Amino acid sequence: MRHMALTAIAAVLAGTAAFAGGADDDTLILNDEIEMVTKTAAPDHLSDAMDEIISGWHFRSDETQQLQTDDFENQGMIFADYGAEAWDTVEGSEDKSCASCHGDAAESMVGVAATYPKWNDGAEEVRTLQMQVNDCRTTRMGAEPWKYDSGDAINMEAFVTSHSRGMPVNVAIDGPAEATWLDGKDIYYTRYGQLELACASCHEQNYGNYIRADHLSQGQINGFPTYRLKNAKLNGVHSRFKGCIRDTRAHTFSPGSPEFVALELYVKSRGNGLSVEGPSVRN
Amino acid sequence: MASGVKPRVKVPKSASAGDVITIKTLISHPMESGQRKDSSGNTIQRSIIWRFTCDFNDQNVIDVVLAPAISTNPYFEFEAQVPESGEFKFTWYDDDGDVYDTSKKISV
Numbered sequence: 001m002r003h004m005a006l007t008a009i010a011a012v013l014a015g016t017a018a019f020a021g022g023a024d025d026d027t028l029i030l031n032d033e034i035e036m037v038t039k040t041a042a043p044d045h046l047s048d049a050m051d052e053i054i055s056g057w058h059f060r061s062d063e064t065q066q067l068q069t070d071d072f073e074n075q076g077m078i079f080a081d082y083g084a085e086a087w088d089t090v091e092g093s094e095d096k097s098c099a100s101c102h103g104d105a106a107e108s109m110v111g112v113a114a115t116y117p118k119w120n121d122g123a124e125e126v127r128t129l130q131m132q133v134n135d136c137r138t139t140r141m142g143a144e145p146w147k148y149d150s151g152d153a154i155n156m157e158a159f160v161t162s163h164s165r166g167m168p169v170n171v172a173i174d175g176p177a178e179a180t181w182l183d184g185k186d187i188y189y190t191r192y193g194q195l196e197l198a199c200a201s202c203h204e205q206n207y208g209n210y211i212r213a214d215h216l217s218q219g220q221i222n223g224f225p226t227y228r229l230k231n232a233k234l235n236g237v238h239s240r241f242k243g244c245i246r247d248t249r250a251h252t253f254s255p256g257s258p259e260f261v262a263l264e265l266y267v268k269s270r271g272n273g274l275s276v277e278g279p280s281v282r283n
Numbered sequence: 284m285a286s287g288v289k290p291r292v293k294v295p296k297s298a299s300a301g302d303v304i305t306i307k308t309l310i311s312h313p314m315e316s317g318q319r320k321d322s323s324g325n326t327i328q329r330s331i332i333w334r335f336t337c338d339f340n341d342q343n344v345i346d347v348v349l350a351p352a353i354s355t356n357p358y359f360e361f362e363a364q365v366p367e368s369g370e371f372k373f374t375w376y377d378d379d380g381d382v383y384d385t386s387k388k389i390s391v
Contacts, residue, residue, distance in 0.1 A: 072293050075356055078311045082287065232355045 022208035022215075023058035028277075031071055034166035036275040043272040045173065049204055055274050056217040059207075060282060064229065068281040076158060076227030076279025079234045083159025086152060092143030098156075101140065105163055113161035114170050114276050117265040119177040126180040126265055129157050130236075130256070148256030149236035158225045158234055161278035169222050169276055173269045184266025187259060193250030199267070219244075220271040221264070223280030234279060237264055288312050292373055294387040298365050302391075306337070309358045310375050310383065316351040332357055334376040340369040367391055 028036040038055035046053070057065055071077045087098045087105055102108040116129040127135070130153050134145040146153035173181040188199045202211065203219030210216065224237040238255035241263055245252040253259040293307040310332060317329025331351055337344040344363050363371075368391045374384045 072291065072307055072309065073358070075309075078289070078291075078309075078356060081289065 023054045023217075026058065026062070026065060028055070028057055028065070028275075029069060030165060031069070034275075036166055036277060037168060038274065038277075040273045043269065046270060049200075050218075053220065053271055053274055054207075054218055055271075055277065056220055056223055056282060057277065057280065059215040059217040064281060064283050068277070074227065074279065074281055075232070076225065076234055076281060077162070079155045079225075079227070080158040080162045080279055083155035083157070086156055087159060092137065092141035094140065094142040096141045098136070101136075105160065109160045109163040111164050111167050113157075113164040113278065114167045116171070117177075117261060117268065118172060119175065119180075121176075124176075126177050126261055128261055128264055129160060131261070133157070133160075148254075149239045151233075154225050154234045154236050157236070158279040161225065161276060164276040165278070166275050169268060169271045169274050171265060171268050171272060173265070177265065180262045181265050181269060183259075184262035184264070187263045188266055191248075192245055193248030195248045197248040199244070199263075218270075219267065220274060221267050222271040222274040223277035223282070225279050227279055227281050229281070229283045237267075288377070288381075288383060290373065290375060290383050290385045292371075292385055292387055294371055294389055296388075297390045300366060300391045301364060303362050303364050304389070305360065305362055306371065307358070307360045308335075308337075308373055309356060311356050312375075312377075314351075314353055314355050314357065318351070330378050332375045333378055335359060336374045337361075337363075338372045338374075339363060339365070340367070344371070365389060365391060 023039070028038050030036060036055075038057050039052060042050050042053045057068065067073050067075070084105070090097045090100075098105070113129060116132070117126050119125075120127045120132070123135070130146070130148060133153065133156055137143045138145050146156075171177075191198045191201070199219060202216050207216050207218045221237050221240075224240070225234040226240070227233070228235050236255065238257075238260045241260050242252045242255060288311060290310045291308070295304050298304050312332050313330065314332065315327055315330040317326065317331075319327050321327055329351060331349060331353070333349055335345075335347045335349065335357070337346075345359075345361055347359070349357060368389065370386050370388050372384065372386045374382060376382055
């Protein structure tokens, strides 16, 4: 009898992909215009790990999902609006704003977020979007750099990212960026903390299962910066990494640290092919 | 005044006479409840939007009193019947005496 019951459970689990904490089959259409790619074939470098990559959007409740379908209801867009104001604000010793060089962000910033983090030839390092913004602020505007993942920096990141929504994530992992990408991959598979959890323990081996009362997603970062209902503000990807590593009961790296830059590049590359969603809404 | 307050409103640009339209409004506001304490134990003063009204051609459509437990960035969605062309006027009243308003025209 007991054996039969177990078999029955196994059959249910195998029979449907969308069980319990798993991804649903909804379609994300933004503002009735842009249909987003939220599920697609995994990039080649993930061929040993998974067949399909799935946006975190699919792991959330219908109510939360719906908030992201309309710019008006997506509260992340409020912060993107603050970023838009900062875009036109003159700061620093050079009397310049972002707009002085880059003009209208709706034209100049299209597709930018999809390719970051990326290699910068001059600086010979992999740079995240925030690092690039800060480089502009210090070298071209003569302004103070923003603290990593601080409100101003995230608002600007959200504003810039919003112009790439619907475009596929496409970060380069070969060429000069490869060394950093491999560093990130190392971190992804390293077990941290007293709980000895690696990113992969949850987000590769157990996505679709429950972690306590919540759903485990694949940990894709195509939706960052993310407006979280739990703290009613935008969250940066490094702050999210920090939260995850803290939850393994480890000492974490700092936002903006080389470790997190490498990890951001690696994790983002796991989402190559998904649409950029930032600013997205999650719980 | 509370910082970063910005009202946003979504109203269709046109409708037929007698149509029932959906109006969405959102104002970015911290909605500090007055229950919280800062790191040194002092009460953070209450600062919320306490009243929201919407008028159409000087006729009241909705008038709401808000309470301290309402979360950040209050959002309202409601329906209104439009008999004629005109202007919706939206007004938010802040605890500190500030009044934020915005308006949207609709043609029938």
